[in-house]
Amino acid sequence: MNFKQLEAFYWLSQIQNYRQTAERLGLTQPAVSARIQSLENDLGKVLIDRDAPGFRLTDQGMEVAEFALQFLNLRETMNARLLDKQKQRLSLGLAGMAAITWGPDLLGRMRAEQPEIMLDIYAGSDLQLRRFVEAGTLDLAFTASGDRVGAPAFTTRYQVGWVARPDVVKGLPLPMTPEALRRLPLVLYPKTSPMFNPVAEYVDEMRSQPAPRHYGNSLATICEMLRLGYGASALSLTALERDITEGRLMQIPVTEQIAPLDVACTHVNRARRQQVSLVLELAREVARDWCAAHPAYTSFHDGG
Structure with a gap:
């Protein structure tokens, strides 16, 4: 098995067409067909269901496609570090809320105070960032799940609440109970997302489902769906602070609160300890300053 085989198989799994691949x-x-056949021979597994009416991977093929993506990411990271002789590159994973709050301030401070370090940002869900960590792509990562790293440890706490356009809840009794919320049209993360867990009890599918359930696979998508009136959703209120302040959206008073979202550093590359420590210290400072300037729905907690 070699990298060229994995590269061909990954792109074929994405494009699903031999000619375009x-x-x-x-x-x-x-040549593409030969690389795929050779990969199957080396692994002793059938990766493509050739009896299917359209292009379809086997179960083993789907697993290999995920591993192939990790190899591609790792090669890209390695090349970036080895080929850039002028600057040191670090890869930073940020959970969505950190990326849209203090993330830009961290980039600005890094450019001003550590110009010899180039910071590449990977923004995504905890699940996505975990895969990048496992592939060796990230030097450090801030997520909402996982074990916290040592000093300088800190946590950014984001208040989570229910939000909707005012017309979605117009005329309904407030504060709303979980049963009342369940009767609203809801905008949710997919059930496979870790972000679905905080609201799982509210939308228990074993109970009645009297209203539509809409799904968005990113924070930005869900925020826009709320603005367009798809329904109500529970998410970090900071992402919609301006909309709430200006009245386009409202925080729904509820009888049962949802736990806040705590984002902290959960992975560091100890082989690059010196550079990572610089980023961590600056991240602590900018997160603290950002929370002080935006106290409505966020708070800073030193020490993890």
């Missing part, structure tokens, strides 16, 4: 890689179609 060949064009993407600058190869001939027979």
